[in-house]
Amino acid sequence: MSVDGVGLHVRADGPVDGPALLMLHGFGASMAWFDQVVARLPECRIIRVDLLGHGGSARPTSGYDPDSQGRLYARLLSDLDLNDVTVVGHSMGSLFGVATAEHTTRITRLVLMGEGPDTSTGTLPSGEWMIHIPWIGPILQHHGPAFVTKRVVRRAFAKGFDMATAFGNPAQGLEDARSLNHPAFTESIRRRQAWTGRLGLDARLDKLALPALVIFGREDRFYNVDASLARYRAVRTIMIAVLEHVGHTPMIEAPDRVAELIREFLSSGEKPETPLESADPRMKQP
Template sequence: MTTKNTSSRGRWPLRSIRDLTGRTSAEPATGGVGTVVCVDGIDLHVRADGPVDGPALLMLHGFGASTAWFDQLVVRLPECRTIRVDLLGHGGSARPMTGYDPDSQGRLYARLLGELNLNEVTVVGHSMGSLFGVATAEYSTRITRLVLIGEGPDTSTGTLPPGEWMIHLPWIGPILQHHGPAFVTNRVVRRAFAPGFDMGTAFTDPRRGLDDARSLNHPAFTQSIKRRKAWTGRLGLDARLDELALPALVVFGREDRFYNVEAALTRYRAVPTITTAVLEQVGHTPMIEAPDHVADLIREFLSAGDKAAETSS
């Protein structure tokens, strides 16, 4: 569709302003290496790997990321049936104007599990994906265990990058998000890893971090952060996991630069169903920085659950 330019010569065309402000409206799914699945009229990009009869893992990536952030973990768990989803507003999934609060997303991914007819599912969430994983468990009995990677109980245990507030400003925010200097965005992405980590080993595509961070439309960016704070402010993840009473594994990197690791762990350790693990010399993204260790932790967690089930039967 073309837009007729009715501006007079010498003025900045209105269409140029629209182009500059970037993605401020709804957008359809674009798909990718997986399949686009329609759930209640919303298109989600979903990728499935591994044997259909393997232990089912629902992997939900973090804010500003994509399914690619689990690539290294998936190849180390070949015995599992891994279902990766580009979160709403991210990657190849649709980018609507609304629906970015944890409750809406929890219902959405719970219905996805029904569409895929998956049972006894273990959620593996990274960062903000952990919130949506907990929310999904609150809406679905198909989830039996949870693995949370790099996510505190609420925002009181974390910090956002300096200047993050500017992205929320009308007009200015979208311009900065989509057209700001690449080195600034890359600096924020780099903060998700421990100091000294070799970013050349993080992704197959060296532009992955930058492209994923810029992929969100502006409503997805601003609403996800605001709704997250309100949701965990009502009840933190530690309290929600306590109410769910499901086995949970919480994994942190000691060098996490988004969370106060000890403050977060103190709260999680007070919940009897939660097991915690801390990886030394690892930052906010353990499944990329230490994929072998994280895969072993998940495998042991699943095995412990299977043994417990055998004992009780």
């Protein structure tokens, strides 16, 4: 689709009258990272997008800051004439999901997976700084040793997770990591840090006052889970689910549990006054 003159790779699944979900994948990934969850939510109308600079979407030299991407995906929802939309974001896609909600009233709920309130609760892979070096960075990103890229992708999963079960295409992780253009790589990280530095996701969710579900894998290797959740727990509209034996990518490592959480969240109505939190796939009153 052309959205405000930008080419976006968009896919729609499910009945047109089903509950509307907008799924935004994480940094260096693609819409394929949601395949397993989509298959488990056949009753939903699911719109997936390859983020700007990723997969089959356009690769401009600018526009990678959260506000610009939020406006872009808000316009997409307008073009599709979708209302009462639940954003389901993973990692950096969660960030852009919140930014989208700040630019449209079509979003009424948010599901955020594996994303801390800001970069203070996260860690980047060692050597990541080298990718930002002009000339050298693009060569390393696109033509560096495959085993190095695969090691970074592997970090998105809990130790011991069987990577053979992650994707239908065994090379998906490597191909996605290498597909994004260099501006998308460098600018997304820089702009993200500045955006959350001004106001973290916890404070932004508090201002939005929309029901939100935050899902973390207990074995997330990109974020300090306890530090992140301590911030999110302070927001009245947020529910929390922590999945044991799961890493940074719950929708791939535990698709049954994630689909169940989303389904329960969609059917729960308004956010209750008493926060819900559970390490079990079923959200229960403590």
